[in-house]
């Protein structure tokens with residue numbers, strides 16, 4: 001694709017006037033509905049293999065996955081830039097039987113790479129609106145508002161080619177959001193932005209989308225972005241959705257070990273399970289055993305424990321002992337005293353466990369090389 005073709009894809013456009021919104025998405029309809037969608041390349045089958053993925057108007061959905069999982073391919077497919085097999089409806093209409101240009105004009109894709117024309121920053125953003133047939137007298141105001149929102153109004157008269165990576169990225173985000181699209185597809189929007197400004201830009205995207213009722217699908221490797229942005233997340237591995245749930249569930253109850261690592265699960269402890277008369281008996285690799293009163297899907301290979309599942313078990317602890325708690329003895333390897341939270345690395349047998357304990361739960365002090373007891377409740381364990 002040459003630069004202009006990519007730019008046109010970017011803003012989803014052609015020089016059409018804005019269509020009457022006869023097909024306005026009703027509140028309970030999906031803006032996107034994919035069923036059995038597959039993408040192949042010449043060399044590889046099933047780069048993408050989506051059984052079912054639907055997004056409602058105004059939903060903020062994050063896409064997580066390792067490099068090469070198919071995240072960008074998913075966004076390109078939704079933006080109708082990628083040939084696919086299967087069924088897809090956009091804004092309640094079957095893509096196969098609808099004018100694709102009209103459908104694509106209702107969404108916007110901000111690419112991972114910064115794609116700008118060799119023109120001024122103002123003209124780059126204005127073109128998005130011109131291509132959509134927005135009246136000229138409204139364009140100036142809208143462009144300035146979009147540039148100001150993303151902190152780049154002072155760049156309006158600069159050549160897009162002269163921008164730094166971070167400045168260009170912010171202009172691309174302004175281009176993506178200027179047209180008030182019903183569906184925003186954002187591929188790594190915070191990449192190349194200063195750490196200090198990332199959260200602010202992500203929050204502005206969220207606020208803009210919510211003010212307009214736009215649905216957003218956000219791809220990001222930055223987990224902080226995702227935490228601040230989305231309520232729902234999907235995890236993509238090898239082109240397949242392995243989990244589609246509330247973000248908190250992906251973090252607390254990841255579907256597999258790779259995802260547990262991706263979401264930063266503190267402790268992934270190899271384990272095996274044996275069924276006894278009173279329930280499931282969990283045997284962790286470091287010879288800790290406990291009874292799990294609930295259902296455990298077998299086979300399982302690991303027990304996930306978030307660092308905040310642990311308590312420090314000592315007589316002076318402000319956290320009362322609860323029946324059924326499991327206690328583990330270990331030696332403190334390292335402590336990081338953060339703001340309000342202590343992160344403590346505790347060596348237990350061959351395993352090092354990470355506990356994140358509120359400072360207020362520690363009445364005395366915890367020292368390196370000290371033997372301490374960690375306690376957790378089995379209900380906070382997750383098995384994969």
Ligand SMILES: Nc1ncnc2c1ncn2[C@@H]1O[C@H](COP(=O)(O)OP(=O)(O)OP(=O)(O)O)[C@@H](O)[C@H]1O
Nearest residue numbers: 041042043047065066067068069070071072073074
């Ligand atoms: N046109 C193509 N031809 C062949 N392989 C492709 C093509 N496009 C993508 N792929 C392959 O498909 C897989 C998914 O690529 P994609 O860019 O969607 O991954 P991603 O999850 O966005 O990765 P990243 O996190 O690294 O950006 C990769 O293995 C990639 O090499």
